[in-house]
Amino acid sequence: MNNKHRGAWFIVASAAGFATLGILIKSAFAGGANISTVLAGRFLLAGLFLFGILRARGINCSLDRRTALQLILMGAVGYGGMSGLYANAIHYLPASLTGMLLYTYPALVTILALIVGDERFNAPKGIALVVCSVGLVLVLGASFEGAQLAGVLSVLGAAVIYSCYIIIGNRILKNIDPMVTSLWVCTAAGLAFFCYGAAKGELILDVSLRGWLSIVGIAVFPTLFGVMGFFAGLRLIGATNASIISMLEPLITVLLSVILLGERITPLQGFGGAVLLFGGLILQLWGHEARHETVTEV
Template identity: 30%
Template sequence: MEWQGVLAALFSAIMLGGAPILAKLAYQAGADPTAVVILRTGLAALVLWALYLIHPRWRRYLYIYPVGLLGCMAVGFTNALGSIFYYLGLHRLDAAVAHLIYSMYPVLVALMIRLNGESIPGLTRLRMLLASVGLLLLLGRFQGRPDLLGVLLVLLSSGFYALHVVLSQRVLYEMPAQTLTLYALTAMAAFAPVAGWIFGGAHSEVPTAALGPILAMAAVLMLSRLGMFMGVKRLGGTQTALLTVMEILVTVTLAVGLLGERLTPIQWVGALFMVASVMLVAREAPRTPLPRWRMPLLPPAD
């Protein structure tokens, strides 16, 4: 197992686990869900461009070829749609419940990759089974009747996020994770206002009290995407998605501790199944490395 990829994926999961809590804080301050998505994505892209332009060693990652740019746009477009659906659904559901539903995406990633002709090792299938059983236990005891529209929106976001992971794996065959992060986030920032206008009708005004959580969400988005794409580059889409199940535990813990949400004992058992799925990564056999990007195309650092 490529431990650099494991650490990158876990870092991404821990960062993303706090995003729903920050979003709930922004909602409580009066921010509109689509405005939250548009602002956090735009800020993340602007800061990332500034860092790449200023840092000499990262400036070389600005290079991209036309077909690669189209791939990054596809990754950013699917991610933008998924984000809009997720934060609209999160506005209607508790943070813990919304993220539990959203955590179906590792299974969807594995199914998409299998449909693409790639094999899934036996231990990976066991980890998928544990994650799926954990999810069923987590969803088995809603507190009251669930908001069906909220559930549908989050399920749609899970599907788009899974597609974005699969597309990123393909794009990463031929470019560094740093390049994909920059251009995918830029495309996401460009598509998010359009998707928000179509699906959410975002309001332009954002209360001052919501700016702090939104700024924190922008930092989380920027760092987590970089970690996730590095994980996909080294581990592949399925393994990275299974590792990022850990983010649900971060979300649930924070939702219980900070927002006062509660889970039943059976839901906590489901969370343990998900932890077991993540911990089994240590038993995975090393995977075949992905084709490396052609380094001569990468300009040297200044």
Template identity: 30%
Template structure:
């Protein structure tokens, strides 16, 4: 999600049964593809900043382009519009939750390495699992907690060795943690929306309200600006289409099949992709401890491999 995904609503009460159905193999694949697309967002964003975009202008453009694509899909599908209360909830998810999470994430990118931002963001699966269990929207299982334990242990290693590459700006770390907490709350709230709510309409509403929110902020603060280099528009298009439309679309389908907790843990592939792409593109340094941490994070994906996730829920829970 980056860190910035719209989620599929599931029933508010009871554990999510989808995680034990045969379609979960496809759900795992979609979640992993989404993680790869989100993981590239940091590279696209840093290239946008290098071309002259501010954070608010880049986000307004990103959300605006993504909203346009989702509204085109909605026009083809013609789903029923939500009632006033549900509509306001969706607009708040985008205008407050999604906008704040993305603003914190991409602002952190201007202060610390992309690989570190991506690593810090992934404390959010732990919060999602805890909230899901507390609200009884997810079922407990040894496999799920083992995968979560791997992801958290790996992230602890990644963060523990990050400072060995040089001083780290505290403001950047704080922004990244705020992004993680906001994302966890965002997913938890959105995951309680009605099951029959059209996911593409939800994405269109969230992206639209997020674009308006960050655009208004940019106007009032005078931070909206066009890029100095024409290449900025290309990087913005890639950010919007790959790390927004494709990533959100895949996460939408994957979450419906595997549930919020499993999807969140599988998405831990994202910081690994972010770190690898940052090394290749920006020559960011990653030490041996961080490599071990990334491997432990990937162990969570192995634990939740399709053959395991596709087992009946009754056999998984224990």
């Protein structure tokens, strides 16, 4: 197997890891955990795993004060805020719908990049944004059983925050080892949720075995394996190819949701999701002249 094929399989494995996030969060909730407990456990465990891996590889994890502060803010406010809204959406929406709606972020990143001057408008981007808008209308216009406005607003808010996270990250993190960045971001997010949960009295230790196993699974599969698989593949096939293959994530989420959770989607819902992903694919193919993928995904 050559490097390109190996890289592609790494990205597929990464997408599969990320795709388990919504399902495992639902499982953790069913086991008695809440958002603060789930996300504090997720990020602190992932941070410990990443620290161990980096130390074993002899990589220096220290950063200058300014960069460290930037990463702490990105983790606690940016990635933490996005993760909190995503987890909140899981309370209200099927995992399949949540996964599809989160993938409005490529279009949002392009809009923000145009606004701040990181990119220039062209015809393919205009077409892609129209296609994404049509896909979003189709997805939201379809009737999802159990879908609630609070969940839709939460996941769209998560997509907006993640888009800002990408734009800011691409400006300040270009010369930092992505695994080191992930360590700082995960640790900052974990400590933020731990402190918030402790202050509000929301940390729950009386969680069932299913709940704890789900939290560990979240730290391992969508966080640790997802990040490591993505960067392993990224080095072999490049950012654009990795980003395109990563778009398998919402499709795998839908498949796992149907198999494991018994969720069902109608042909119209599936078509809307496909249209939304096609718009994202156009942006991945023509929307990268001034940016690269950032250090941590969902």
